[in-house]
Amino acid sequence: MVSWDVVGPRKYGNLIFDVILCITSLVMIAYMFRHLFFTYYALCGASQQRSFSRIFGLYQPSVTVLIPAHNEERVICNLLQRMSQLTYPKEKLEVLVIDDASIDRTGEIADEFAKKYGYVKVIHREDGGIGKSAALNDGIKFSNGEIILTFDADYYPQLDIIEKLVAPFIDPEVGAVQGRVTVLNEEASLVSKIVTLERIGGYRVDQTARDNLVLIPQYGGTVGGFSRQVLEKMGRWDLEMLAEDTDLTIRCVLSGYQVRYVSDAECYEEAVTTWRAYWNQRYRWAKGHMQCATKHLQDVLRTKHLSRLEKAELTLLLNTYFIPILILVGWIAGAAAYLTSDRPMISSYILILSTFTYSTVGNFAPFFEVGVAAYLDKRRHLLWILPALTLPFLLMVFCCTKALIDLMLTRDGKHHWTHTIHDGAGYSGRINESNRKSVHAFDEGRQES
Secondary structure: OOOHHHHHHHHHHHHHHHHHHHHHHHHHHHHHHHHHHHHHHHHHOOOOOOOOHHHOOOOOOOEEEEEEEOOOOOOHHHHHHHHOOOOOOHHHEEEEEEEEOOOOOHHHHHHHHHHHOOOEEEEEEOOOOOOHHHHHHHHHOOOOOOEEEEOOOOOEEOOOHHHHHHHHHHOOOEEEEEEEEEEOOHHHOHHHHHHHHHHHHHHHHHHHHHHHOOOOOOOOOOOEEEEHHHHHHHOOOOOOOOOHHHHHHHHHHHOOOEEEEEEEEEEEEOOOOOHHHHHHHHHHHHHHHHHHHHHHHHHHHHOOOOOHHHHHHHHHHHOHHHHHHHHHHHHHHHHHHHHHOOOHHHHOHHHHHHHHHHHHHOOOOOHHHHHHHHHHOOOHHHHHHHHHHHHHHHHHHHHHHHHHHHHHHOOOOOOOOOOOOOOOOOOHHHOOHHHHHHHHHHHOOOOOO
């Protein structure tokens, strides 16, 4: 037995720092290889999935589009006008606007469209504004479609997006689909440019690779939806979950259904343009993702119908918002090791490792992943922004830490939903010239640089 006098407190301290170093390194390496593999496959790999592009427009089930809207008077008109232009047969289309206790003209604008178009309906919720899930659960009660799609109020879809989104549902094993989100107001600010890079990396590489590899694409809560049968089987939206999209993704997979990503089904969004709005949105995502991890991780690891690779991917997906916290722990341990250890060069290595590795794994889109995505997407003009991804990285370290602390302190399960405010910039006459060409190409079902 080794005595305390022989080992000493410094030796125990070094051991603790080494353990933290090993854990941090292994986790970071796992995420690094995950994104490297996704990037390589999106760049060079062939899809192992069945494509439904040949039946776009041929399979036409009845569809309900749910649009939850809380104080969205600046953007709701653009989306509803776009809905009236969709090429999907109107006799099979139902657009249901859920006016979620709005105190502006959102409900009035929606009512005007309902009077003009018979397939547009409006539900006015007086006791609302507490979250998207509650609004959607009320909306589905009044819906009739076989397929339930959701669009956020600030979105602007392709004209044939419904045909593209419903095509995978011809396969009874498909329970959910997700389309691609593209930023409309890219030029509004540095923040919107950063969000553009994140979206490109996430959808052009991550989602594409997951679908091509027969893994599990993520339903993003908008520009996608579910088979009504599957949604009812899962119990609809969970009111306690802030990341209701991730929650539904996991529940869908655990129920034995596939989630498919349709990259051709593109839709514009209005990205946040300020750091405060970015923080509020990412805080909700981080806290909601952590909720999903504590709720589903055990079931994911225990289920028998998922492969080891699928379980590994879902585990990494569920824990992605814990990574910035692990980085913070690494920084603290590295600094402490440097100050107290008799092996400063080795112990301080964690500082270099955490910074370097995080630049490759990133919580939203690693640098190389974003670079490849921008190249594939013909958006090379955005590459000069890559170094600026350091800013959201630093912000997310503290944002995720706060989210975890608040989650542990909130024991009653009631979490405040922070609504993202949209100002309508970038739409209608305010669409800038660079986006005007993209919108025109959008209507033709293709994307231009």
